[in-house]
Amino acid sequence: MQHFLDxxxxxxxxxxxxxxxxxxxxLKLTSDFATFDAAVVDVVTGWFKxxxxxxxxxxxxDVAQLPRAVYSRAYYVVYNASxxxxxMSRGVVSLHxxxxxxxxxxxDSFPDVDVWARELQVMYQHRLRADYDNWTQTSxxxxxxxxxxxxLAQKFLETCETFLKDVYKVTV
Numbered sequence: 001m002q003h004f005l006d007x008x009x010x011x012x013x014x015x016x017x018x019x020x021x022x023x024x025x026x027l028k029l030t031s032d033f034a035t036f037d038a039a040v041v042d043v044v045t046g047w048f049k050x051x052x053x054x055x056x057x058x059x060x061x062d063v064a065q066l067p068r069a070v071y072s073r074a075y076y077v078v079y080n081a082s083x084x085x086x087x088m089s090r091g092v093v094s095l096h097x098x099x100x101x102x103x104x105x106x107x108d109s110f111p112d113v114d115v116w117a118r119e120l121q122v123m124y125q126h127r128l129r130a131d132y133d134n135w136t137q138t139s140x141x142x143x144x145x146x147x148x149x150x151x152l153a154q155k156f157l158e159t160c161e162t163f164l165k166d167v168y169k170v171t172v
Contacts, residue, residue, distance in 0.1 A: 007043045011095060018091025041170055044084045048160070048172035051080035055157055063146040067139070068130040070146035074153035075127030078120055079103055081160040085110065088168050100124060109167065111159055119152060 014020045017040050024030060058073035082103045087093045089107040103124055104117035126149060129138050144152065164170040 016092035044088045047080045047084035051077050067146040071126045071130035074149040075123045077153040078156045081157050
């Protein structure tokens with residue numbers, strides 16, 4: 001099966017892959033869905049691979065010495081895993097900075113979706129403080145310790161991986 005080579009071009013030209021596929025179906029232009037579906041999976045896999053790279057980097061960090069880096073890496077683990085799930089399930093994600101605010105907009109069928117939606121927003125706030133705040137009270141404003149945040153990121157990554165496999169038959 002031929003895979004789409006330029007994922008950015010796919011994302012640019014086909015803003016919402018789910019709507020695009022529906023249009024092709026209505027037009028009865030369905031002869032090459034295998035290639036199209038593979039291109040979508042390539043994009044999902046790319047974001048999930050990036051989430052795993054952040055996870056690998058996160059596990060190498062000393063939480064006592066580099067708490068800000070742990071918060072940041074943990075967030076980017078969940079952000080990219082969320083992006084993979086949202087793209088697969090909704091057909092679209094934003095490629096701009098506004099997408100960070102949509103991190104918790106998971107599909108209703110996602111396990112413990114309401115709990116994860118809250119946790120992802122908390123992790124987003126922790127990442128913002130870790131990356132940008134230089135105030136002495138910043139660390140006291142965290143509701144999660146760096147290690148808790150890292151563990152939560154790993155759990156979310158595993159949940160996303162299972163969800164993609166079980167619901168969409170996508171192995172990442």
